[in-house]
Amino acid sequence: MSDCEYYDLGEAGSSLTYPMQAGNVKKNGYTMLRGFPCRVTEMTTCKAGKHGHAKATIIGIDIFTGRKYEDSCPTSHNMEIPFVKKQEYQLIDIADDDYLTLLLENGETKEDLKLPDDEPQLVEKLRADFENQKDILVSIISAMGLEKVVSNREMSN
Structure with missing residues (x-):
């Protein structure tokens, strides 16, 4: 060795x-x-x-x-x-402490991602769409073991 x-x-x-x-x-x-x-x-x-x-x-x-x-x-x-990866997940809930509950493709949930602190417009839009009970897809970028919410859009039916 x-x-x-x-x-x-x-x-x-x-x-x-x-x-x-x-x-x-x-x-x-x-x-x-x-x-x-x-x-x-x-x-x-x-x-x-x-x-x-x-x-x-x-x-x-x-x-x-x-x-x-x-x-x-x-x-x-x-x-x-x-290695940069961008994925979309369906938003299920926004907790009081700003953590998101996201639905993964396999049916499990992901609850370890927080709303970004440096993008107030994105957070405001996301909260407004969620309160209006819209079906939302959240885009997440991940690299170097870190993840961040970068955008969101309404799901098309």
């Missing part, structure tokens, strides 16, 4: 990210900037200089907090790309 400490990186299963060359990252895609999962808003490249590498400058918005991050690296180097 090796005494190296860097092998216990993740849980059993799969990684939370995968590598991709910085030159292949596209606008509106996802990447890790400064350790945060971000949606790419700007991507610029400069040609190779006298030190031999073309550089990519990537600007992105954190998908959970909305903060802006910037990073640059050679286009031939790998960047970490988060």
